[in-house]
Amino acid sequence: MAIFSKFSSLFKRAHESAAHERGHIDWQELESTLISADLGPTLAHEVAQQLKEDKKLSLHGALEQLLVTKERQLNLAVAGPTVILVVGVNGSGKTTSVGKLGALLAAQGKSVVVVAADTFRAAAREQLETWAARSGLICFGGNDGADPAAVAFDGVSQALERGADYVLIDTAGRLHTKEGLMDQLGKIRRVVEKRAHVSEVLLVLDGSTGQNALAQAENFTAAVEVTGLVLTKLDGSTRGGSALAIERSLGIPIKFVGTGEGVGDFSPFSPEGYISGLLSQ
Amino acid sequence: MFDALTSRMSRTLAGLRSRGRINPVDLESTLGEIRTALLEADVALIVVDQLISEVRRRGLEALSLKQSGINPAQQVITIIHEEILKVLGTNARSLATAKRPPSKIMLAGLQGSGKTTLAGKLALWLKEQGNTPLLVACDLARPNAVQQLQIIGEQIGVPVFAPESGNGIGDPIKVAAEGLAFAEKRLHNYVIFDTAGRLGIDVELMKQARAIKSAITPDDTLFVVDAMTGQDAVNTAHAFNTAVGIDGVVLTKVDSDARAGAALSVTSVIGKPILFLSTGEKSQDFEPFYPERMAQRILGMGDVATLAEQAKKALDEKSAARLEEKFTSGEDFTFEDFLEQLQAMKKMGSMSKLLGMLPGMPGAQGAAMKKQIESIDDSETDRAAAIIQSMTPQERINPKIINGSRRLRIAKGSGHEVSTVNRLLDRFTAAQKAMKQLRQGGSGMGAAAGLPPGLAPSSGSMGARAARAHERPVKKSRSGNPAKRAQEERG
Ligand SMILES: Nc1nc2c(ncn2[C@@H]2O[C@H](COP(=O)(O)OP(=O)(O)O)[C@@H](O)[C@H]2O)c(=O)[nH]1
Ligand SMILES: [Mg+2]
Numbered sequence: 001m002a003i004f005s006k007f008s009s010l011f012k013r014a015h016e017s018a019a020h021e022r023g024h025i026d027w028q029e030l031e032s033t034l035i036s037a038d039l040g041p042t043l044a045h046e047v048a049q050q051l052k053e054d055k056k057l058s059l060h061g062a063l064e065q066l067l068v069t070k071e072r073q074l075n076l077a078v079a080g081p082t083v084i085l086v087v088g089v090n091g092s093g094k095t096t097s098v099g100k101l102g103a104l105l106a107a108q109g110k111s112v113v114v115v116a117a118d119t120f121r122a123a124a125r126e127q128l129e130t131w132a133a134r135s136g137l138i139c140f141g142g143n144d145g146a147d148p149a150a151v152a153f154d155g156v157s158q159a160l161e162r163g164a165d166y167v168l169i170d171t172a173g174r175l176h177t178k179e180g181l182m183d184q185l186g187k188i189r190r191v192v193e194k195r196a197h198v199s200e201v202l203l204v205l206d207g208s209t210g211q212n213a214l215a216q217a218e219n220f221t222a223a224v225e226v227t228g229l230v231l232t233k234l235d236g237s238t239r240g241g242s243a244l245a246i247e248r249s250l251g252i253p254i255k256f257v258g259t260g261e262g263v264g265d266f267s268p269f270s271p272e273g274y275i276s277g278l279l280s281q
Numbered sequence: 282m283f284d285a286l287t288s289r290m291s292r293t294l295a296g297l298r299s300r301g302r303i304n305p306v307d308l309e310s311t312l313g314e315i316r317t318a319l320l321e322a323d324v325a326l327i328v329v330d331q332l333i334s335e336v337r338r339r340g341l342e343a344l345s346l347k348q349s350g351i352n353p354a355q356q357v358i359t360i361i362h363e364e365i366l367k368v369l370g371t372n373a374r375s376l377a378t379a380k381r382p383p384s385k386i387m388l389a390g391l392q393g394s395g396k397t398t399l400a401g402k403l404a405l406w407l408k409e410q411g412n413t414p415l416l417v418a419c420d421l422a423r424p425n426a427v428q429q430l431q432i433i434g435e436q437i438g439v440p441v442f443a444p445e446s447g448n449g450i451g452d453p454i455k456v457a458a459e460g461l462a463f464a465e466k467r468l469h470n471y472v473i474f475d476t477a478g479r480l481g482i483d484v485e486l487m488k489q490a491r492a493i494k495s496a497i498t499p500d501d502t503l504f505v506v507d508a509m510t511g512q513d514a515v516n517t518a519h520a521f522n523t524a525v526g527i528d529g530v531v532l533t534k535v536d537s538d539a540r541a542g543a544a545l546s547v548t549s550v551i552g553k554p555i556l557f558l559s560t561g562e563k564s565q566d567f568e569p570f571y572p573e574r575m576a577q578r579i580l581g582m583g584d585v586a587t588l589a590e591q592a593k594k595a596l597d598e599k600s601a602a603r604l605e606e607k608f609t610s611g612e613d614f615t616f617e618d619f620l621e622q623l624q625a626m627k628k629m630g631s632m633s634k635l636l637g638m639l640p641g642m643p644g645a646q647g648a649a650m651k652k653q654i655e656s657i658d659d660s661e662t663d664r665a666a667a668i669i670q671s672m673t674p675q676e677r678i679n680p681k682i683i684n685g686s687r688r689l690r691i692a693k694g695s696g697h698e699v700s701t702v703n704r705l706l707d708r709f710t711a712a713q714k715a716m717k718q719l720r721q722g723g724s725g726m727g728a729a730a731g732l733p734p735g736l737a738p739s740s741g742s743m744g745a746r747a748a749r750a751h752e753r754p755v756k757k758s759r760s761g762n763p764a765k766r767a768q769e770e771r772g
Contacts, residue, residue, distance in 0.1 A: 032326055035320055035326050035512065036326055036512050037512070038511040038512050038513070040320070040321060041316075041317045041320040041321060042317075042321075089509070089534070089537070090393075090395065090398075090534060090562070091392070091393025091394065091395055091507070091534075092393060093392075093393060095424075120562070121429070121562075122428070122429040122430075122432035122433055122436075123425040123426075123428040123429040123431075123432055124429075126424075126425040126428055127423075127424045127425040127429075130424035130425055130448055131424060175534065175536060175537045176537070176538075177536070177537055177538045178536075206393060206507070206509075208391070208507075208510050208511060208513045208514075208517075209507075209509050209510065209511055210323035210509060210510055210511025210512065210514075210539070210542070210543070211321050211322070211323050211511065211539075211540075212323070212509045212537060212538065212539035212540075213509075213511075215538060215539075216509075233391070233392060233393070233480075235480065236391070236480040236481065236482060236513070236517075237480070237481055237482050237513055237516045237517065237520070238511070238512075238513035238516075239513075241511075242511060261392070261422070261423075
């Protein structure tokens with residue numbers, strides 16, 4: 001938290017801080033702090049520049065401005081179950097997030113169906129089944145190598161029959177650069193939509209991802225129109241600043257954060273907490 | 282993806298070239314560009330700053346020597362390349378082997394870094410060389426990690442020692458020790474220990490990893506790190522190295538388009554070499570590490586010579602001829618020409634071939650990404666075209682008049698941010714400069730090979746290699762329509 005004292009004058013509002021105080025700011029160091037949090041050199045520079053120009057702006061305020069969306073609730077279906085598709089690169093924490101989000105919703109008294117549409121990675125289905133068993137979720141899955149779109153379709157159909165409130169579809173990890181796999185994701189969505197509208201597409205982003213995060217978000221959005229981010233592994237030493245660039249450039253809100261491997265280590269995104277985290281060292 | 286150091290530097294370098302001599306001020310601005318490029322590639326800040334000060338020192342030294350005949354810009358690039366290579370190439374080696382088998386390999390790293398998949402790849406690689414590896418499932422934390430390893434083992438035909446089913450039950454230290462005893466008894470000559478993912482700041486789990494290590498005394502303890510990792514790579518590598526002790530590094534998910542600066546961060550902070558790359562989801566997607574390739578990837582330098590050849594084919598004969606005419610007649614390069622080039626670029630043939638030339642991205646993966654890249658390029662081209670089309674004819678011919686308010690209007694008109702317009706203008710100015718220089722007989726920028734100079738990949742390709750490539754005479758195209766021919770060749 002050393003940074004708070006170092007840049008303390010940046011935290012005060014204009015009427016509290018004399019303009020000349022900003023003359024004492026080590027701008028280079030401020031940029032370094034932001035770069036270390038994975039904001040990237042360009043965005044870090046931009047924030048510093050804004051603060052130099054607008055003396056009324058606080059550091060917190062400048063970073064908060066980058067969080068351009070205000071609505072962070074899950075998009076709900078008007079009728080029938082709310083269908084949520086969960087996507088992301090390999091190992092980002094999709095299955096874990098499906099398990100934890102399912103538990104969160106179940107704790108609110110909702111009936112939740114999780115669908116294991118990762119038919120590629122070894123034991124992916126079993127991993128989700130383990131999560132479902134932990135929190136009393138209903139789990140549907142296909143056999144290894146089955147067509148993930150068909151599995152997702154069947155899962156959603158089952159959820160409709162049961163009158164579930166939520167269907168969470170876990171998908172196989174894929175790098176955003178693999179054309180064929182991205183097409184497959186589009187197909188999963190299209191096939192599911194024959195049955196029910198997909199209300200939410202959550203991109204699960206590993207909090208330690210660097211500047212490649214934006215490319216990930218761009219490509220996944222191009223394939224399946226991402227509507228929200230889940231930022232994982234924030235319990236580590238990483239600060240997750242690359243998500244800021246995503247929300248800023250693509251207007252995709254960060255909706256949830258993952259902070260551990262336990263079922264409760266998952267919460268709705270809080271801008272204040274996130275920004276404080278970015279600035280802590 | 283092409284928009285890397287070289288494209289960044291082309292602007293600065295164009296300036297350097299025109300003067301033909303580098304001075305300390307030029308050097309500083311060049312270093313600034315290098316710094317930004319490395320940070321954009323996710324090289325950790327402290328590593329970048331160390332590197333920059335070393336390049337500055339050597340750069341100034343080179344300046345004082347005033348060697349004639351050596352292009353100073355090239356010199357700076359060569360220095361940075363050398364410095365990166367020095368870090369990446371330190372202690373380069375292959376897998377350690379025990380004097381008395383079995384050789385023990387322990388994998389450690391963050392959650393989701395790709396350890397289990399890698400364990401399988403490593404085992405297959407060893408097996409294919411006639412070894413008899415055993416996999417030991419010590420990740421008892423992540424749900425069904427044991428089962429995942431068992432399935433992988435079955436797929437590649439390598440036995441898996443897994444006495445515990447995991448999911449939070451069982452003692453990984455005990456499993457590791459028993460696994461080793463089992464391997465010794467069964468005369469396996471390699472044992473690979475897969476461990477649970479853990480955070481560098483998790484004191485308890487770090488202790489556990491050290492205990493596993495003490496129980497088996499590995500010949501090689503490998504730190505597994507995701508190529509897409511950002512600035513945190515240094516912290517994590519440092520934490521694992523202090524708490525557990527790391528002998529080498531494996532970089533995973535290298536088939537992504539990340540510039541993989543983490544490779545440099547990690548090797549720099551722990552001073553241990555990268556041994557292997559994990560480059561896909563299949564068990565065969567596994568390669569030994571080549572420092573040279575990785576240095577080029579981080580710097581963003583592809584095989585520029587061939588890139589230039591490809592681009593040349595894409596320019597159709599007519600517009601190439603028109604450009605040449607403009608060029609020799611001394612007319613200024615305008616936005617009209619720029620637009621034409623962009624459109625030619627769009628027609629450009631097999632991007633997969635180009636991708637195959639990019640460091641770290643071998644042909645097969647390049648092919649898979651082919652369409653993807655084409656569409657990225659297209660959208661960029663479309664964006665540029667929309668902006669140019671929002672300019673008045675006067676602005677297109679004489680871009681100098683495009684002031685702040687005109688930029689704002691163009692931005693509004695084209696539906697893009699002013700910053701996007703600015704970027705395009707910057708790129709254009711760089712291209713224009715390059716064209717001018719060429720005419721004045723400067724060293725060959727991309728355009729000499731028919732390369733659209735305004736495009737990042739092309740004007741950006743002025744690394745040392747590119748300069749070398751352009752010393753070759755430019756061949757005339759043989760066919761009537763090069764774009765078509767490129768297509769035909771692609772089949
Ligand atoms: N520390 C921590 N680990 C996580 C978090 N989310 C997921 N993980 C771990 O990251 C690894 C990969 O997660 P998984 O859900 O299998 O990723 P997937 O491949 O995207 O489905 C597993 O070891 C998870 O336990 C988190 O928020 N914090
Ligand atoms: Mg999964």
